[in-house]
Amino acid sequence: MPTPQDGVDGSAARIPLLPPAPPRRAAVRLHPLPLLVAAAFAASYHLFFLTPAPSYYQSLYLSLGSNDTAAAHLHALTIRPHLAGTGANALAAAHVVSALSSHSFPTRLTGYSVLLSYPARRSLSLSAPDRDTVHFALKQETYAGDPYEAVSAEVVPTFLAYAASGSVAAEAVYANYGRAEDFAYLAARGVNVTGKVAVARYGKVFRGDIVRNAREAGASAAVLYTDAKDYAVGKAFPDGPWMPPTGVQVGSTFKGVGDPMTPMWASSEGCERLSIEEAMASDDMPGIPALPVSGKDGAAIIQLIGGDVAPEDWQGGDGAPVYRLGPGPAVLNLTYIGNETMANIQNVISVIEGKEEPERYVILGNHRDAWTFGGVDPNSGTAALLELAQRLSELQKKGWRPRRTIILCNWDAEEYGLTGSTEWVEENRAMLTSRTVAYLNVDSAVYGRGFYASATPQLDELLKEASKQVQNPDNETQSLYDLWMASDSSPLVGRLGGGGSDYSAFVQHIGIPSVDLSIGSDYAVYHSLYDDFIWMEKFGDPLFQRHVAAASMWGLVALRLSDEEILPFNYSNYAAELERIVTVAPGYQDGALRINERVLGMPVSLSPLHKSIKEFRRAVLEVDSELKALQTWKIWAPWRNSPLKVRDINDRLMMTERAFTEREGLSGRPWYKHLIYGPSLHNDYGAEVYPGVDDAIQTAMRTNTSKSWQSVQHEIHRVSRVINQAALVLSGGLT
Numbered sequence: 001m002p003t004p005q006d007g008v009d010g011s012a013a014r015i016p017l018l019p020p021a022p023p024r025r026a027a028v029r030l031h032p033l034p035l036l037v038a039a040a041f042a043a044s045y046h047l048f049f050l051t052p053a054p055s056y057y058q059s060l061y062l063s064l065g066s067n068d069t070a071a072a073h074l075h076a077l078t079i080r081p082h083l084a085g086t087g088a089n090a091l092a093a094a095h096v097v098s099a100l101s102s103h104s105f106p107t108r109l110t111g112y113s114v115l116l117s118y119p120a121r122r123s124l125s126l127s128a129p130d131r132d133t134v135h136f137a138l139k140q141e142t143y144a145g146d147p148y149e150a151v152s153a154e155v156v157p158t159f160l161a162y163a164a165s166g167s168v169a170a171e172a173v174y175a176n177y178g179r180a181e182d183f184a185y186l187a188a189r190g191v192n193v194t195g196k197v198a199v200a201r202y203g204k205v206f207r208g209d210i211v212r213n214a215r216e217a218g219a220s221a222a223v224l225y226t227d228a229k230d231y232a233v234g235k236a237f238p239d240g241p242w243m244p245p246t247g248v249q250v251g252s253t254f255k256g257v258g259d260p261m262t263p264m265w266a267s268s269e270g271c272e273r274l275s276i277e278e279a280m281a282s283d284d285m286p287g288i289p290a291l292p293v294s295g296k297d298g299a300a301i302i303q304l305i306g307g308d309v310a311p312e313d314w315q316g317g318d319g320a321p322v323y324r325l326g327p328g329p330a331v332l333n334l335t336y337i338g339n340e341t342m343a344n345i346q347n348v349i350s351v352i353e354g355k356e357e358p359e360r361y362v363i364l365g366n367h368r369d370a371w372t373f374g375g376v377d378p379n380s381g382t383a384a385l386l387e388l389a390q391r392l393s394e395l396q397k398k399g400w401r402p403r404r405t406i407i408l409c410n411w412d413a414e415e416y417g418l419t420g421s422t423e424w425v426e427e428n429r430a431m432l433t434s435r436t437v438a439y440l441n442v443d444s445a446v447y448g449r450g451f452y453a454s455a456t457p458q459l460d461e462l463l464k465e466a467s468k469q470v471q472n473p474d475n476e477t478q479s480l481y482d483l484w485m486a487s488d489s490s491p492l493v494g495r496l497g498g499g500g501s502d503y504s505a506f507v508q509h510i511g512i513p514s515v516d517l518s519i520g521s522d523y524a525v526y527h528s529l530y531d532d533f534i535w536m537e538k539f540g541d542p543l544f545q546r547h548v549a550a551a552s553m554w555g556l557v558a559l560r561l562s563d564e565e566i567l568p569f570n571y572s573n574y575a576a577e578l579e580r581i582v583t584v585a586p587g588y589q590d591g592a593l594r595i596n597e598r599v600l601g602m603p604v605s606l607s608p609l610h611k612s613i614k615e616f617r618r619a620v621l622e623v624d625s626e627l628k629a630l631q632t633w634k635i636w637a638p639w640r641n642s643p644l645k646v647r648d649i650n651d652r653l654m655m656t657e658r659a660f661t662e663r664e665g666l667s668g669r670p671w672y673k674h675l676i677y678g679p680s681l682h683n684d685y686g687a688e689v690y691p692g693v694d695d696a697i698q699t700a701m702r703t704n705t706s707k708s709w710q711s712v713q714h715e716i717h718r719v720s721r722v723i724n725q726a727a728l729v730l731s732g733g734l735t
């Protein structure tokens with residue numbers, strides 16, 4: 001164990017510095033008058049009660065990081081492939097339970113029976129005139145000396161979960177990244193995709209959207225591949241971090257969220273369920289057979305596609321042949337038979353009960369299930385969670401008890417459709433909605449250098465402050481904040497509208513302020529056989545200090561939210577964000593189309609939105625001055641800060657995010673209740689601001705009917721209404 005004055009693992013660090021030891025609880029009765037005077041001048045409510053200030057435990061927490069602990073957990077968790085629903089993943093759950101129980105945190109398994117998908121039969125062959133038919137092996141190769149050679153036989157055969165079962169033999173068409181605009185381009189060039197096999201490369205949108213776009217364009221099947229241009233620009237694993245030629249990205253193609261058999265409710269025991277046939281007939285399913293293939297197989301297919309030359313930005317990297325659009329003469333014969341079956345999944349839930357406000361929750365979550373070994377995705381996050389838990393148990397031994405309850409969650413079946421977290425949120429919706437302060441998600445904690453964070457905007461400032469207290473794992477003279485500033489993330493704090501990980505149900509379904517963190521850069525072996533401990537040790541985090549930094553950041557944010565008397569929320573960023581999206585601000589770029597530009601000159605008024613944002617801004621100013629008063633009183637007149645007053649303001653800060661949700665949800669997507677943040681209709685990974693307005697604008701721009709512009713106006717009114725509700729909650733007033 002390092003001494004407290006040292007940084008993580010004994011290296012002398014600029015940050016964190018440990019404050020002097022806390023005063024011990026007074027054993028003798030002190031005269032109240034000097035105490036009051038002392039309290040007034042010591043500027044600390046906590047000294048008044050002679051308990052350490054939250055900042056004492058925060059610094060102690062930062063000093064306790066252990067890279068060896070993180071490495072040991074990652075190693076143990078990634079011994080075998082552990083796909084959701086398998087015995088190996090139940091063993092991984094047992095590891096998590098035993099680690100958390102060993103700290104005497106009450107820990108339990110919460111199980112659900114849900115519809116998962118496994119491959120039963122696959123084949124793919126390629127033929128062309130005057131060529132021998134090629135039968136692809138559809139197998140990722142191990143390398144000489146691979147310590148996981150033996151267990152690699154347990155890795156699930158390459159497939160796309162929930163793809164339809166069937167056989168298709170048809171000409172191939174090249175569809176670039178498989179985006180809606182790529183298929184529109186093919187149509188414009190007169191390339192008829194109907195009945196063909198669409199061949200698209202990974203890299204720009206969610207794979208479920210690629211297959212769906214192919215289906216909508218009329219394709220009978222889809223083949224997705226990793227192009228060397230995107231995934232193999234340097235030395236391949238094990239000599240470098242990039243994807244080997246036979247590496248395949250597997251994954252889910254389900255566009256919905258949670259168990260497909262219980263689309264709006266929890267998969268509790270004995271609950272109402274759709275039949276498997278009904279679930280598979282959902283529009284959120286890809287609906288056509290599809291297979292993922294390696295870069296090597298993809299290149300073999302592309303090479304035999306003829307027809308017109310594809311445009312410049314559809315071409316491959318250096319040394320690649322000229323890519324053409326097709327169709328044919330390459331013919332692909334694809335067979336995919338899936339096994340959609342009910343399987344048991346298990347979330348691990350561990351509770352550290354709060355002392356003063358046990359009925360307020362700060363929830364930390366990471367998933368455990370992996371397509372293969374989970375070296376990065378997701379068990380770097382699980383290792384960070386368990387390392388964080390160990391530090392909290394050390395704090396407990398030093399007398400710490402959180403003010404609010406901290407809940408550590410380890411989700412299952414995230415890879416299939418955020419399933420474990422979604423079922424739990426659906427099952428506990430009413431309790432979570434009334435009690436949860438924040439949800440802090442870490443999926444893959446580490447995959448290289450560079451720091452990324454996304455959040456709902458009231459947490460932006462907290463993230464910035466916390467990152468200034470954590471050391472950059474790659475440069476001890478810098479903070480994580482410096483690393484963050486140097487990363488290529490624009491805007492600095494991302495948003496949580498996308499469907500990328502387990503924050504989805506918390507933010508988009510029930511409106512909980514949330515955060516998502518990771519430390520990384522290029523990560524080409526994503527969802528392949530090669531995502532193992534060796535990749536992490538060689539390339540992702542050789543000293544496991546990045547795991548420590550991820551756990552430091554995650555835990556510090558959790559401690560601030562759980563221990564500080566007043567919740568460290570700042571809603572002025574929220575107001576700024578709401579405003580920015582409807583304001584023409586030249587030069588501003590964040591990938592989100594600004595509403596104003598797109599409705600300019602259209603029969604649509606933005607004034608309801610401007611008006612509600614103005615109300616919201618007023619509420620922010622009001623609550624800010626109340627908070628300032630509380631801070632002042634805390635020093636000069638602590639008796640004026642009654643616990644009920646503090647509770648009232650905290651509740652308003654907590655519940656404001658809830659007000660952005662609306663019972664009916666997004667039009668046509670009723671599970672998505674949040675009207676400010678939701679996924680883009682055409683890319684589940686894309687985070688949209690005002691997704692309902694965006695959907696309506698897209699339709700209106702396509703159809704340009706007065707009815708469609710009325711829908712845009714309707715969506716603008718809906719968003720304005722929730723912003724008005726949020727303003728009322730924040731200011732705590734009735735009309």
Ligand SMILES: *[C@@H]1O[C@H](CO)[C@@H](O)[C@H](O)[C@H]1NC(C)=O
Nearest residue numbers: 187190191192193194195218
């Ligand atoms: C595309 O091909 C299908 C089937 O051969 C045909 O029914 C359809 O009319 C074609 N579409 C266009 C735009 O030519």
Ligand SMILES: *[C@@H]1O[C@H](CO)[C@@H](O)[C@H](O)[C@H]1NC(C)=O
Nearest residue numbers: 123125167168169333334335
């Ligand atoms: C496609 O492949 C399957 C399985 O290898 C084979 O049975 C079938 O005859 C092939 N179909 C065509 C049209 O080549």
Ligand SMILES: *[C@@H]1O[C@H](CO)[C@@H](O)[C@H](O)[C@H]1NC(C)=O
Nearest residue numbers: 118119120339340341342343
């Ligand atoms: C489908 O998976 C279940 C559970 O693993 C297994 O019991 C069953 O035999 C499989 N069915 C087929 C057709 O592969």
Ligand SMILES: *[C@@H]1O[C@H](CO)[C@@H](O)[C@H](O)[C@H]1NC(C)=O
Nearest residue numbers: 472474475476477478479482
């Ligand atoms: C570490 O950060 C300092 C201060 O920003 C910088 O001068 C130095 O070059 C960095 N060192 C490395 C190894 O990147």
Ligand SMILES: *[C@@H]1O[C@H](CO)[C@@H](O)[C@H](O)[C@H]1NC(C)=O
Nearest residue numbers: 009067068071542543544545
């Ligand atoms: C932990 O960090 C120390 C100091 O940087 C290093 O010597 C050690 O090898 C690291 N442990 C692991 C498992 O990487």
